[in-house]
Amino acid sequence: MNDDPGRLPFxxxxxxxxxxxxxxxxxxxFSADYDESEWRDAIVVVEQGEFEAxxxxxxxxxxxxGDVLxxxxxxxxxxxxxxxxxxxxVAVSRRHRDPDAGLPGAPPPRLAGEHQGLR
Known part of the structure; x- marks a missing residue:
């Protein structure tokens, strides 16, 4: 159960x-040109603050x-x-696979901002 109603469970x-x-x-x-490939296959949640598109x-x-995009x-x-x-x-997407090797491939390109994996 989610004890904090302002925080999404995942x-x-x-x-x-x-x-x-x-x-x-x-x-x-911070401002960056929009690159669709950085967001392909991802559901995005604004965890903190605000941003503008x-x-x-x-x-x-x-x-x-709390916005989901x-x-x-x-x-x-x-x-x-x-x-x-x-x-x-926070962006959640399916892992991309290399079809030739059958192993996880390189992740999609990243926005020029700071990226951190959650622990």
Whole structure:
């Protein structure tokens, strides 16, 4: 059972071996061009802070703690943290496999920000 209603139950735990969990920290003022391949096959949860997604049309949408997102295949230009505190995103995706070797392959490309594996 989840004792803290503000915390999602899978955060802070290791996912099953078929899944990969990435923690992305966007420092205050950090901005990066959107790269769809970094978010492919991932469900993203805002664990802390807020971040902003800017569309190709210039429109912006802000997301905050507890929001659950799918950031793949979207008409986005930039992801940024306009706030004064770090934004922490947790992305859960299936592990990618090398079809030739049958072994886990290299993970998908990473955002230029800071990434930390959860323990």
């Amino acid at each position: 955060l802070g735990k290791q996912p099953p071996s078929a899944f990969e969990l990435r923690r992305i920290v966007l420092a205050p003022g 800017e569309g190709l049309d210039g429109g912006r949408r802000r997301f905050g703690r 799918w950031l793949a295949d979207l008409p986005l230009r930039v992801l940024r943290n306009p706030g004064r505190a770090a934004a922490v995103l």
